[in-house]
Amino acid sequence: MGSHNETSSMMNPLEPEEFRRQAHLVVDFLADYYSNIEKYPVCSQVEPGYLTKSMPKSAPLKPEPIETILQDVQKHIIPGITHWQSPGFFGYFQTNGSTGNFLGEMLLTGFNTAGFNWLASPAATELEMIVTEWILELLQLPKSFSFSSNGGGVIHGSTCESFVCTLIAAREKKLKQLGADQRGDLCKLVVYCSDQTHFSLQKACQVVGISPDNVRSIQTKKSVNFQLSPDALLTAIESDVRAGLIPLYLCLTLGTTPTTAVDPLLTLSEIAQRYHIWTHVDAAYAGSACICPEFRHFLDGVEGATSFSFNPHKWFLTTLDCCCLWVKDQTDLTNALSNDPELLKNKASDSKQVVDYKNWQIALSRRFRAMKLWMVLRSYGVTGLQQVIRKHVKLAQHLEAQLSADGNFEVVVPRNFATVCFRVSPLALTSVPNGSTNDDLANHLTRTLLESLNKTGLVYMTHAVIEGIYVIRVAIGATLTDEKHVNMLWDMVQEHASGLLAKYADIK
Amino acid sequence: MGSHNETSSMMNPLEPEEFRRQAHLVVDFLADYYSNIEKYPVCSQVEPGYLTKSMPKSAPLKPEPIETILQDVQKHIIPGITHWQSPGFFGYFQTNGSTGNFLGEMLLTGFNTAGFNWLASPAATELEMIVTEWILELLQLPKSFSFSSNGGGVIHGSTCESFVCTLIAAREKKLKQLGADQRGDLCKLVVYCSDQTHFSLQKACQVVGISPDNVRSIQTKKSVNFQLSPDALLTAIESDVRAGLIPLYLCLTLGTTPTTAVDPLLTLSEIAQRYHIWTHVDAAYAGSACICPEFRHFLDGVEGATSFSFNPHKWFLTTLDCCCLWVKDQTDLTNALSNDPELLKNKASDSKQVVDYKNWQIALSRRFRAMKLWMVLRSYGVTGLQQVIRKHVKLAQHLEAQLSADGNFEVVVPRNFATVCFRVSPLALTSVPNGSTNDDLANHLTRTLLESLNKTGLVYMTHAVIEGIYVIRVAIGATLTDEKHVNMLWDMVQEHASGLLAKYADIK
Structure with a gap:
């Protein structure tokens, strides 16, 4: 030819x-x-x-x-490259990869199926259902989140995608309940969270058309470890109801980004239920830890949630992108996100006997992400994954103990998982410049300490500011991080801090 | 310890x-x-x-x-698995992988950086800027889409994500222009497209809170090859303006999903400009072809667009997920999608001298997708990529010629790229059951033909229904598809159709 x-x-x-x-x-x-x-x-x-x-x-x-x-x-x-896989990486939250995950990525890229519906690649859909049911059992999530009870799990690309999809599901359900004149009520919908909630929620609200004015970012306090207060939530809801607004969605966090705080799930979700508010539990970072029986108590009360998500791409040996979301009623998602174009019509979908994941997410096309999660679960088994979590927590406990025992430092909030938040202790400061407080100087020195540690190139950490306090966050969780790396970090922290404190001891 | x-x-x-x-x-x-x-x-x-x-x-x-x-x-x-990489895959639009892409996926997974801002991995951000500038030049997109003119490119996961982000950018810009009482006007915003536009646009509108009632899916006609008619667009806009609604966004398509139709970009975008409507050009499938000078004319008029996207994960040897989006004014995106949390503050971002791609997309985290696109461009070069496009187009031309020359078939719309839409010709039907038309029977036989071909397992095609006509779509573009596979397909089509037609010749 x-x-x-x-x-x-x-x-x-x-x-x-x-x-x-x-x-x-x-x-x-x-x-x-x-x-x-x-x-x-x-x-x-x-x-x-x-x-x-x-x-x-x-x-x-x-x-x-x-x-x-x-x-x-x-x-x-x-x-x-900023080497997120380096054993010296303690920044943000880790994204810890593994060989098993890598093999899964190779296979899914090699097959390169676009599994938007069951028929486009039955294995992709069914393996996703299987893997999310496996993890549901590992986390001891209530059966109401299972496919066997009209719930079910899906793998999104990010927590923000899970926020967007559950917000739309909640929005459409609420507008439908309100009846005919619904669209105009969009500007009355209110979303609740704390000032510790991940900032992705704000963006997700922006995406789905909820006014920034209607996102209640409720102030938390150091005195209660930055948990969202039930009283403050109730006050906010009641005030909005009185103003003619419509409470829609509450985001609770298991392991906040600044300090890994855990909101009291049960009490808060009970308040939400009273006002017919959708409760989402975001366990992006700390969800992984709950596969260990000794950490499962952090999830107590999750039975009150409408939806739950966590990111295997943080602490579950899985690479970006992988966020698992479960809902109690899959029709909440599919009513809001389904389409049924002629081009995709097929007998399996028509039979309603299969899941078409395109109706559980924003985009049409989707990568075969279940493959990597399945490879991780099989390559390491439950015991292997638990071993990884426990190793990181133990290293963090050890670091926390050393920091607490040293008068130069303050562990600013109690450690829940494998992230330690500390600062140069204001009590270690013998003299302070005029017009300045111990806290001001502690902030300045802690910031300087972080910069000087990061500049060595041997470690990398990031910071948070909580109630005006500048803290260094040490997120221990890179796959290659071992005892010797945390010991090296501790040596460096002592050495750099001593130098800084000596320099400032003569001030004024 | x-x-x-x-x-x-x-x-x-x-x-x-x-x-x-x-x-x-x-x-x-x-x-x-x-x-x-x-x-x-x-x-x-x-x-x-x-x-x-x-x-x-x-x-x-x-x-x-x-x-x-x-x-x-x-x-x-x-x-x-439905084997999208099989040479017998002619369904939907292909997702054609390659070795170069695979190596890129290996590297990006191995590094596993979360490049939300420049500092989180400078190479990830800068390579994305470089690669999108390279492709901008290959496609001869106007300089106004370049970083050098305050435009710029970004890699999204899907066309739907590009729709969502540009819709939000358009929405926020418009609401800001309208002034103080803005949010209430959300329900007046109107989006325009044709009935051939990808159904992802409807979902994207749903996501960003635009009422389904305000999406004008303007009817197209076979007589003008399913192009969106400028007159029909103008009529729709004027009617909305008279009704007090606010025209927001127009989606034009270069290579529609049902038949690869190409909307007249210049005329339509000029109308949009008159009404201050954001014009997005979706070239998901056919954009790749425009790197060949002989197909570049399909892009004529793209200079009138506000934003432009195409999917390397279809016809550019790249796997899911990879959708390139360019905008003329990057601040349209960043005004609508930025956040600046304390946790991510750093000197590079503060300096405003870097791009932080988190402000160009929905999610915070992002994979280092530029790596695979860069590996593809370097592994095959411009000439290699052009060769692949030309091979597929040539195979499609050949198939189209054979179908046209055979009285049993009708090529229903002229082929633009490498997708052929055909049916059993109504003229080939000598007798038709009572109460039925030639077209009805042609639809039935074409559907039966598709099922019988797919059942062999040797090939896979999907269908479309256009102006009531059921057509088989042959999308030629899998990387391994060669002359012999298209020849085999043609032999099978003739054989199966002959059998079917013989069976129906005696009807009545």
């Missing part, structure tokens, strides 16, 4: 033997990367624009060999 | 040598999968619930060896 034989002389971008050869090269590249990862500064130290300067202005015209490309990855990309 | 040495005896889920060994096994598993892919039925033939029956009810307690897990993938997962 055609006038010349271009087709037959063509490259085949999925030729199996070339695929094999090149992919083996990259496996070795990455294995070497993990072997050498401690040689790189944890947080990248490049300047803005570094890569633009070294890359050509245009895409290459001709194909380039993988060997050349990998050299460029080593030379140009790796210096600009 | 601690009372027993649990920590030291622990497994390391990222131990480099075990990573290396297991990942090499999976490389070989996938290379063999591609070698054998033609042995599997293209569309999975399992029954609903097949996997639930064969999997244990609970997660395994103990770790399992990779060899056992891979046996289960072969035995239980692969039969439930």
Whole structure:
């Protein structure tokens, strides 16, 4: 066919033997990367624009060999990577990868199915149902969240996606209940959370059209460990009801981002129920810990929630993107997010005997994310996953004990999981500049301490500000982090703090 | 530390040598999968619930060896896969993977950075800027979409995400212009599209709180190849304005899903400009083709758009998820989607000299998707990518010619790219049952033909219904699809249709 034989002389971008050869090269590249990862500064130290300067202005015209490309990855990309997989990474919350997860990502990318409905890849849908039921059992979530009771689990890309989807589900349900003139009532809907709730909730509200004025970010206090107060919630709800507004959605957190605080789920969700408010429990970080019986009590009261989510891509040996969401009534999601275009009509969907996950999420297409979660669960087993959680918690306990025993430091809130929040103790400050308080100086020194530690490139931590107090957060959870790395961190913290305190001891 | 040495005896889920060994096994598993892919039925033939029956009810307690897990993938997962990478896959639109892309996915998974802002991984942000600028040049998009003119590109997970983000940007901009009492006006905003626009737009409108009643899905006609009519658009806008509604957003399509129709971009965007309507051009499928000079004319008029998106995960050798979006004014996105929480504050962001992509998308966290797109561009070069597009178009031209020359078939709309829409020709039907028309019978026979072809397991196609006509869509674009596969398809089409027509020749 055609006038010349271009087709037959063509490259085949999925030729199996070339695929094999090149992919083996990259496996070795990455294995070497993990072997050498401690040689790189944890947080990248490049300047803005570094890569633009070294890359050509245009895409290459001709194909380039993988060997050349990998050299460029080593030379140009790796210096600009902040090494989240480094054992010295203690920033934000970790995203801890694993070999089992990596194999799952390889398989799902290799198959590259777009499992929007059951038929588009039955294995993708059914494995997602199986894996979310497995985890439901591991977390001892109530049966009401199971597919067997008209609930069910789905894997989203992020907590924000879970916020958006549950907010829409709640919004549509509420507007339907209110009846005919519904759309106009959109501006009366109110969402409740605490000032410790992840800021993604604010964005999710913005996305679904809830006015920022109608998001009640209720103030929390250090004196009660930054938990959302039932009294304050009730006061806010009653005030809104009196003003003619409509309470819609309450977000509770199991392990807040600043300090890993845990809201009292049972009391708060009971208040929400009284006002027909949708209660979502966001356990993005700490949900993973609840597979250990000794931490399961943090989830007590989850039976009062309408929906629950956690991120295996934080502390469950799984890479981005992977957020598991369960709902008690799957029709809440599907009523709000379904479409049924002619193009996708098929007998399995028509039979209503299958789950079509496109109706549980924002986008149509979806990656086969269940594959990686399944590979993780099988590669490490429940005991292996529990071992990882316990190791990190133990390392954090140890660090907390050392900080508490040292007069130069203050552990600002009690540690719940594997994240420790500390600062330079105001009590350690013998003299303070005029017009300044011990707290001001402690903030300044803690900030300076963090900068000086991060600058070494050996560790990376981030900060939070809570009730005006600047704290260093040490989130222990990178897969490669071991006892020696936390010991090294503790040595560094003592040494850098001593230097700083000595410098400030002579002030004024 | 601690009372027993649990920590030291622990497994390391990222131990480099075990990573290396297991990942090499999976490389070989996938290379063999591609070698054998033609042995599997293209569309999975399992029954609903097949996997639930064969999997244990609970997660395994103990770790399992990779060899056992891979046996289960072969035995239980692969039969439930619809093989989108098979050369016999002609359904929906393809998602065509490649070795270069696969290597990119390996690297990005291996690094597993969460590049929400520049500092979280400078390479991830800067490579995304570089790659989107490269593609901007390849597509000859106007400079106004470039970072150099306050525009810029971002990689989203899906077209639906691009719809949502541009809708929010348009919504917030419009509400701000309208002034103080803004939120109440949300229910007056109107979105325009055609009845051929991808149904994801409807969902995106639902997500951002635009009433389904305010989405104008303007009817198109076969006589003008299902293009959105400027007159019909103008009529709809004027009618809404008279009714006190506020025109907000127009979605134009380059390569619609049912038939790959191309809306007249210039004329339509000029109308939109007159009414201060945001114009988005969705080139999810056909955008890739426009890197070939001979297809670039389809993009003429894109200079009138406010935003433009296409999916490398369809026809650009890249796997899910990868949708590139460009905007002319990046502050439209960042005004609507930014947040600035204390936890993420850093000097680079404060300097305003860097891009923080979290403010260009829904979620906070994001995968390092630029890596795979960069690997694709370098592995195949512009010429390689053009070669792939041209091969598929040529195969489609050939199939179209054969169908047109055969009296048993009708090519229902002219082919623009590499997708052919055909049916059993009503003219080939010598007798028709009482009370039925030639068109009714053609619909019935075309549907039966599709089912019988798909049932062979050798090929997989899907359908569309346009102006009451049931058509088979042949989307040619899987990476492994070659001349022999399209020839096989054509032989099968003729054979199955002859059988069907013979059976129906004696009706009445």
